[in-house]
Amino acid sequence: MIDVDLLVVGAGPAGLYAAYYAGFRGLRTAIIDSLPEPGGQISALYPEKMIYDIAGFPGVRGRELVAGLLAQAEAFSPAWLLGQSAHHLERLPDGRLRVHTIGGETVTTRSIVIAGGIGTFTPRPLPVGAEFLGRGVDYFVTDPSAYAGEHVLVVGGGDSALDWALTLEPIAESVTLAHRRPRFTAHQSSVARLHASSAIVRTPCVLHEVHGAESVERVVLRDTTGGELSELACTRVVAALGFTADLGPLRDWGLRIADRHIVVDSTMSTGVPGIYAAGDITDYPGKVRLISVGFGEAALAVNNAATAANPAAALFPGHSTETAA
């Protein structure tokens, strides 16, 4: 059981910045995200893209921005709940809130800032082999060293697929990457590195069958042009077919929702006591969905949540320059 002053739901740019701000205000903070990796949409959809509209950065690569936000939030050591989904919300008799995660963890908190972006990301399922999930089939590579000595098949053509293929190539016994189209959507430099590596690239090619007793032992690939089938000795499959997003359980939290967004006022309050929102998920007249706006909303949400929870606290947090961490 985790007991904090403020829980941030969502570890994308707005959520990470909210965690920093809450820490800066001296709030005990926890941050939860359904993905095992922080960074939200940036990490899931465009880690290699250059971003040009972050104040103070003429240009910053997605993954570098996430690394910076993480370091900033980490300065105040929030509790991390990555790979866990906030599910059920409960109001305690003393007015505090309790969030139950799908994994069975509970977080008791005075306030919540929902920085849920476009909702909970769910990996797009493999068309075949789902029965081997956790027994050789994975949607994320959390510990590359676990692939030592394995024959790995990575399925997909985006940045995650190529990142994982390149990460595992020096560790695994063999790496094959199959993509259903001849062209990759991943960054060109990653594609060039992949072709220069020892990884075997199969396109246009899909996973047709997965075989094994206890765990994956071999797979059958299908060339989508001619339809020929080919067998491959394979002990681990990494599926990187992208994500779908949905607001999911947040729909049942009693919030005002309009077109997948949470309606907030000028304090970023959802109208439900103690619950605030920030970033792409919010809606109000004049809303602009940009990271820079999300950062501002994160600061608004945290500072307003702090005074609502403790009326003696000032809304203005002081300047960060005066309180070197």
Place this chain on the structure above:
Amino acid sequence: MPFFIAGDCLDVLDRSCTEECPVDCIYQGERKMYINPRECIDCGACEPVCPVSAITSDLRISEAEVPWRDDNAAFFAEPLPGRDEPLGSPGGAAKIGPVGADTPLAARTPV
């Protein structure tokens, strides 16, 4: 109003775009696909995978494409032939499946 699908999709319906869209906002009409402007999050994942380059951002729109941009919006905002209500924001194309109808512009445009 973010990405939209122009007439190049007519009678192609490759649907690679739907495999990329993280919010499932690309709906199937009778002859072409349509992006729901209220559900699209502007991520651009669909654009590079279209085999006929029918997908464009409305920020890079040409004069000739304006009717197709408006047509994408009309698919959801106006009642389609044979329906009393507009589609609106169903919150996911997979939930409703192929719609089986087109906007007047798409229906009357020859290939």
